[in-house]
Amino acid sequence: MNVGDNKKALVLFSGGLDSTTVLAIAKSKGYKITALTINYKQRHDYEILASKNIIASHSDINHIIFDIDLTRIGGSALTDSSLDVPKEESSGIPITYVPARNTIFLSIAASYAEKLKIREIYIGVNAIDYSGYPDCRPEFIASFQEMINLGTKSGSEGSSFEVITPLINMTKAEIIKTGLKLGVDYSHTVSCYSLSDNGEACGNCDSCKFRKKGFMDASVDDPTIYQK
Amino acid sequence: MNVGDNKKALVLFSGGLDSTTVLAIAKSKGYKITALTINYKQRHDYEILASKNIIASHSDINHIIFDIDLTRIGGSALTDSSLDVPKEESSGIPITYVPARNTIFLSIAASYAEKLKIREIYIGVNAIDYSGYPDCRPEFIASFQEMINLGTKSGSEGSSFEVITPLINMTKAEIIKTGLKLGVDYSHTVSCYSLSDNGEACGNCDSCKFRKKGFMDASVDDPTIYQK
Numbered sequence: 001m002n003v004g005d006n007k008k009a010l011v012l013f014s015g016g017l018d019s020t021t022v023l024a025i026a027k028s029k030g031y032k033i034t035a036l037t038i039n040y041k042q043r044h045d046y047e048i049l050a051s052k053n054i055i056a057s058h059s060d061i062n063h064i065i066f067d068i069d070l071t072r073i074g075g076s077a078l079t080d081s082s083l084d085v086p087k088e089e090s091s092g093i094p095i096t097y098v099p100a101r102n103t104i105f106l107s108i109a110a111s112y113a114e115k116l117k118i119r120e121i122y123i124g125v126n127a128i129d130y131s132g133y134p135d136c137r138p139e140f141i142a143s144f145q146e147m148i149n150l151g152t153k154s155g156s157e158g159s160s161f162e163v164i165t166p167l168i169n170m171t172k173a174e175i176i177k178t179g180l181k182l183g184v185d186y187s188h189t190v191s192c193y194s195l196s197d198n199g200e201a202c203g204n205c206d207s208c209k210f211r212k213k214g215f216m217d218a219s220v221d222d223p224t225i226y227q228k
Numbered sequence: 229m230n231v232g233d234n235k236k237a238l239v240l241f242s243g244g245l246d247s248t249t250v251l252a253i254a255k256s257k258g259y260k261i262t263a264l265t266i267n268y269k270q271r272h273d274y275e276i277l278a279s280k281n282i283i284a285s286h287s288d289i290n291h292i293i294f295d296i297d298l299t300r301i302g303g304s305a306l307t308d309s310s311l312d313v314p315k316e317e318s319s320g321i322p323i324t325y326v327p328a329r330n331t332i333f334l335s336i337a338a339s340y341a342e343k344l345k346i347r348e349i350y351i352g353v354n355a356i357d358y359s360g361y362p363d364c365r366p367e368f369i370a371s372f373q374e375m376i377n378l379g380t381k382s383g384s385e386g387s388s389f390e391v392i393t394p395l396i397n398m399t400k401a402e403i404i405k406t407g408l409k410l411g412v413d414y415s416h417t418v419s420c421y422s423l424s425d426n427g428e429a430c431g432n433c434d435s436c437k438f439r440k441k442g443f444m445d446a447s448v449d450d451p452t453i454y455q456k
Contacts (some may be wrong), residue, residue: 009231031235057367066300066301067297068296069295070339072294073294073336073339073340073345074343075339075342080283093381093384093385097381099338099339099340099342099343099380099381100335100336100338100339100342100376100379100380101339102379103335103338103339103375103376103379104336104339105333106337107328107331107332108301108328108332109334110327110328110331111298111301111303111326111327111328111329111331112301112327114327114328115302115303115305115327117274134378134379134380134381134383134384135378135379135380137378139378140375140378140379143374143375143378144379146371146375147331147368147371147372147375148328148331150362150363150365150367150368151328151330151362151363151371151372152327152328152331152362152363153245153321153325153327153332153362155362156321156362157321181417208236215385217235218379
C-alpha cells in the first residue's frame with residue numbers, strides 16, 4: 001500500500017530495534033515522516049546518538065528531539081541511577097518499567113501531531129516478546145486513542161488521531177525479518193538497558209535477551225556488539 | 229469529610245484561581261498534599277511565581293515544579309509568542325488552546341503519583357465558565373482515568389488512580405465562594421493570559437473575563453490588579 005502524496009505520519013522513534021523497524025514500515029508506505037525522539041535522560045545517551053545516526057541516512061525525514069527529564073520523577077531502573085538494571089528475570093512487571101512513560105510519550109506525540117496537522121501516530125509497542133509493561137498492550141493503545149480524540153481540538157472536532165502499532169502482535173524474529181526486508185541496518189540500533197561506557201550491550205538485561213533470541217529465531221546474524 | 233491520616237493526594241496546581249481553590253478543597257479534606265506545578269514556558273513567569281507565593285503559606289505541602297518546554301511544540305497563543313492572545317471573543321475553541329496540554333499534564337501527574345504511591349489526582353478543570361477547551365470536559369477526564377489505569381503498573385494491578393475534579397460543574401462565582409470560605413486569598417492567584425511586564429492583568433482576555441464576572445456574580449470585591 002502506498003498512502004499517496006503528502007500523507008503525513010509521526011513516528012515515535014527511540015533508535016531501538018522496534019521503533020527503527022516501525023520507521024521503515026511507515027516509510028515503505030510512502031508517508032512524509034516526522035520522527036519524534038524523546039530524550040528523557042535515560043541511563044545512557046547512546047539511544048539518542050543511535051536515533052541521530054539512523055536518521056542521518058533519511059534526508060526526507062523531519063527529526064525532532066524533545067527533552068523531558070524523567071529522572072526528576074524516577075521510580076525505574078532506567079530513570080533512577082540508584083536502582084540497578086536486573087540481570088536475572090523477575091516475576092511481574094520489572095523495575096525497568098518507567099511510570100506512565102508511553103502515556104507521556106504519546107501525549108507529547110499527539111501535541112506535536114496536532115500542531116503539525118498529522119493524524120497518524122506510529123509507535124513500536126509489542127505485546128509478544130516484551131517485558132510485560134502495561135503501556136505496551138493493545139487495550140492501553142485503544143484507550144489512549146479514544147482519550148486523545150476527546151482531549152484535543154482536532155479529535156473533538158472529528159478529525160481523529162489514529163495510534164498505529166504495526167508490531168504489536170509480532171514476535172521479535174518477525175520484527176527483525178520485516179525490517180531486514182525493508183533494508184534496516186540493525187547494527188545502528190540500540191536496545192540494551194545497561195550499556196557499557198563505550199556503548200557495548202550487556203547481553204543480560206531483558207531487552208538484550210529478547211533481541212538476541214529474536215536474531216537467533218530469525219536465523220540471522222546478530223550485528224550487536226556485546227560486552228566480552 | 230476528613231480522609232484520615234496519611235491519605236495522600238497530588239494536586240495539579242498552576243497558581244491560578246481554579247487550582248488554588250482545588251488545593252484548598254483537598255487540604256480541607258485532610259490530605260497530605262503534593263502540589264505539582266508544570267512550568268511549560270507559558271507566556272509569563274508570574275504563574276510560577278504565584279504558585280510559589282501561595283505554597284509559601286502552606287508549610288505542610290510538598291511543592292514540585294516540573295519543566296517541559298511546550299514552546300518547542302507551539303500551536304497556541306500561550307506557547308507561541310508570534311500568536312497574539314485575542315481581546316475579543318471568538319467562536320469555537322480559541323487560539324489559547326494548547327495542543328493536548330491537560331493530557332500531558334495529567335500524564336506527568338500520573339507518573340509522579342505512581343512513583344509517590346498516590347492514587348488521587350486533583351485537577352481544577354471546569355466545564356461551565358470556561359473557554360470550551362476539549363480537555364476540560366468530564367468525558368475527557370473519565371476517558372483519561374480509564375486509560376491511565378490500563379497504562380500504569382499500579383492501575384493495571386488493581387490499585388487504581390482516580391482523577392478528581394471538584395470544580396467541573398461549578399460556576400466561577402461558586403468556585404470563588406467555595407475558596408473564600410476555605411480562606412483562599414485570591415489576590416495571590418494569576419489567571420490572565422496576557423499579563424503586562426509588571427504582572428498586571430489585561431482585563432480583556434477570556435480568562436480575565438471569566439474571573440471578573442465570577443467576582444461580580446459572587447458579589448465579592450475583585451482583588452485582581454488590572455492594567456489602567
